[in-house]
Amino acid sequence: MIARNPIIKLCFLSLCVGDAAFAPDNAGKSLDAKSRKDAGATERPGPHKIQSTNATTNPIGLPTPTSKANKFPPKEDDLRIFMLLREERASYSDGLSAMDFDRPNARDISNAFGNVPSSMPNSLGATDMLWAFGQFVNHDISEVLSNDRDPCHIPVPLNDPFLDGNVKSIPMNRSNSVPDSITGISQQISMISPFVDAENVYGNTLSRLQFIRADDSSVTGRLRTSGPNLLPKNTNGLSNRGGDASSDLFLAGDIRANENLALTVSHTLWIREHNYWADKLRVAHPELSGDDIFKKTKVIIQAEMQKVIYDEFLPALLGDDAIPPYNGFKLDVDPRLENVVSSCAFRIGHSMVGPALLVDYGNRTIGGLSLEDSFFAPSQLERTGGIDAFLRGMVNNVCQEVDPFIVPAMRNHLFNNQFDLLAINIERARDHGIPDFNSIRASLGFEKLDNFDDFLFSQELASVYSDTDQIDCWIGMNSEPRLEGLMLGETQRVVLARNFANIRDGDVNFYKNSITDPELLALIEGTTLADVIRRNSDNPGSLDDVRDEIFILRNKDSLFS
Numbered sequence: 383m384i385a386r387n388p389i390i391k392l393c394f395l396s397l398c399v400g401d402a403a404f405a406p407d408n409a410g411k412s413l414d415a416k417s418r419k420d421a422g423a424t425e426r427p428g429p430h431k432i433q434s435t436n437a438t439t440n441p442i443g444l445p446t447p448t449s450k451a452n453k454f455p456p457k458e459d460d461l462r463i464f465m466l467l468r469e470e471r472a473s474y475s476d477g478l479s480a481m482d483f484d485r486p487n488a489r490d491i492s493n494a495f496g497n498v499p500s501s502m503p504n505s506l507g508a509t510d511m512l513w514a515f516g517q518f519v520n521h522d523i524s525e526v527l528s529n530d531r532d533p534c535h536i537p538v539p540l541n542d543p544f545l546d547g548n549v550k551s552i553p554m555n556r557s558n559s560v561p562d563s564i565t566g567i568s569q570q571i572s573m574i575s576p577f578v579d580a581e582n583v584y585g586n587t588l589s590r591l592q593f594i595r596a597d598d599s600s601v602t603g604r605l606r607t608s609g610p611n612l613l614p615k616n617t618n619g620l621s622n623r624g625g626d627a628s629s630d631l632f633l634a635g636d637i638r639a640n641e642n643l644a645l646t647v648s649h650t651l652w653i654r655e656h657n658y659w660a661d662k663l664r665v666a667h668p669e670l671s672g673d674d675i676f677k678k679t680k681v682i683i684q685a686e687m688q689k690v691i692y693d694e695f696l697p698a699l700l701g702d703d704a705i706p707p708y709n710g711f712k713l714d715v716d717p718r719l720e721n722v723v724s725s726c727a728f729r730i731g732h733s734m735v736g737p738a739l740l741v742d743y744g745n746r747t748i749g750g751l752s753l754e755d756s757f758f759a760p761s762q763l764e765r766t767g768g769i770d771a772f773l774r775g776m777v778n779n780v781c782q783e784v785d786p787f788i789v790p791a792m793r794n795h796l797f798n799n800q801f802d803l804l805a806i807n808i809e810r811a812r813d814h815g816i817p818d819f820n821s822i823r824a825s826l827g828f829e830k831l832d833n834f835d836d837f838l839f840s841q842e843l844a845s846v847y848s849d850t851d852q853i854d855c856w857i858g859m860n861s862e863p864r865l866e867g868l869m870l871g872e873t874q875r876v877v878l879a880r881n882f883a884n885i886r887d888g889d890v891n892f893y894k895n896s897i898t899d900p901e902l903l904a905l906i907e908g909t910t911l912a913d914v915i916r917r918n919s920d921n922p923g924s925l926d927d928v929r930d931e932i933f934i935l936r937n938k939d940s941l942f943s
Contacts, residue, residue: 463571465560466526467718469880470825472567472815479559479568481534481812486846488536488805488812489552491857494846495804495839496544498787503780504734506869507935508698510776513731514644515695515911515933518652520731521636521645522582522687523885524724525573528555534813536805544794545802552802556813557725569721570814574636576719577889578691580684583652585635593618594635594653595676603660603675605653608632610768610920613639613650613760624758632760643739643756644776647769654918656683685893685906686914688886694911696882698933699730701868704879708886711895717888720881722822725814726855727877729807730870733860734782737789740775741766744924753791768920777915777932784869786839786860807856819858820851823873837861 475482535551542549559568574581583605585591594614596604606614613632616622623638624631631640634649659679663670670678696705720727738750751762763769782789792803816822820830831850834840838861847853853861862871886892897903911932919925929935 463573464575464718466570466572466721466724466814467716468567468569468721468815470722470817470822473812473817473821474568474815478561478566479815481556485812485852485854487539488808488854489538489542489802491808491846491854492788492793492802492804493539493543494842495786495788495857496793498789498793501736502783502785502787504783504869506867508734508781508869509933509935510644510734510736510740510779510781511911512695512698512933513734513781514648514776515690516699516728516731517645518582518648519578519691519695520728521638522578522580523572523574523576524719524728525636525638526557526570526724527573529558530555532556534809536802536809544790545800549800552800552805554806554809554813557810568815570724572719572724576717576885577891578684578688578885579891580635580652580680580687582634582636582639582649583656583683584680589618590620590633590635593620593633599672599676601672602664603670603672603679604657605660607653607657610764611650611654612763612768613646613653630760631758640758640760642753643751643759643762643772646760646763647772647776650763650769651773651914651918652683652687655686655914656680658917659683681897682902682906684891685897686909688893689906689909690911690914692882692886694933696879699869700875700879701865704875705883705886708892708894710887711890711892712887715884715888717885719885720877721814722811722816722855722877723881726807726811726816727859727874727881729856730784730860730874730878732788732792732803732807733785735789735792736779736782737791739772740779741771742774742778743771744774753789754795770920770924773915773919773925774928777928778935780935784860784864786842786857808854811855816855818851819853819855819862819873822855822858822877826873826876828873831858831862836863838863 473482474480475484532555534554534556536554537551538545538549541547557570559570561567562569574586585594594605596602596606598604599606608614613634615629616631616633617629618633619629620633621637622628622631622633622640624640632646632649633639634653636649639646639649656679659682660675663675663678664672667675692705692708735753738752739756741749741751743749756762763772766772786804788804793805794800794802817825823830831837834844834847834850836850837843837853837858843850843853843857843861859871859874859877862873864871865875868875890896893903893906897906910930912928912930915928915932916925
């Protein structure tokens, strides 16, 4: 109960910023040395300190400043890049980088799963918060940008049953990559670190961090907001998905914050959580400077996110025993984000999204917002007066089943264009050289699934693939039989559990390793996502009835605690 009604004497925070209760700060690691110092960050010690391009000695894999990868970063600031980890054999037609086109057309495969049932509620009662928070997590550990000079558009078949006849292709560009320094095989790169370090809240560049901090942050330690207590508007023209120059869009630590309202709500929730703790610290410790308050608060936010992800989110998604208990920081663990996770396995949430977001105003008057109307639509939050109605809806609405089906809003007109996310998922894995599903199973020591009848949705699979060894990664993972009592199959579960365990165990700043003060550790351990939601509602007390278990609705007849 310490997190729900915290005692704000916070005696453990009366020490100086360099107190042993706080590990070195993570957020500046994507900046140059001066910017990191200005942002209050230090580099990670040991083998995870970025030193060279050689992936055998440098787990993160940073190319040199003269490499081709550094031609592609966003416009603002000096950035570091992080090479994805390839655990499986790369599948390129030339063995190096050329995409394998000897597979069925991705749009044809998508159309085979086009007749999505009107509703397939998740059999375990998973809520919309599971996929929404999952996307928020994904944007903290991965940002793989594409290169418009290297297109790989997906041809639209003649007489496509869903897209306009004038649409000849679905636009897509290949992901930025660099050749491996030893093998020459193309390796994709991410612009943000694989660690759970709240870069989606604080950004990965100094200019973004400076704007995100409130004008009086040097006194208060707070983050910037706009009325009514929402994310700030992008009035500085910083990089932003949906239009760099648009001041109508919100600005957050990650450029994708406006993609859909569920994601925007998550970003809003966590800047409020930062300001909640900054205000508490300022009252409890008026002797601290605003910069000290900011740094201490950021450590709390990073730790809370780590705790929620590993104690609530991942057990709900993968099962309680998928990831072994924490046993300390491990020098020999490679914490990089796996390529198969970035381009395939962690895209699990795409099938879980329903056709509308539930909007629950708390007086049992329940409405809905179509998914199409939630794309790049910050004004919806302004119209509803905040985030409460959407948070209630995300917690109280059962999401869709994990399967190869995607709702039409994301398969035929994503972001109000004729765009197919299912086809993109298939083609992106091919772009990244991810092998077929059976090859991934074999690499894990599992038997191949030799017959279409071994899969769910065998009729759809057989209509587009000549044999099961052709089945693409995303399709296969979402079509394999589910493990008993779980919402996904063994291949996807093992891949996700392996990578998230390594991200945790290879992070010297994971809170159980870095926080030594017992009172602060107890505060973090006592915090749940429900606590974060309750104390950051639009109006005090308006979300106090939110259930403790956010990600699963055990009793589908009872929406509230």
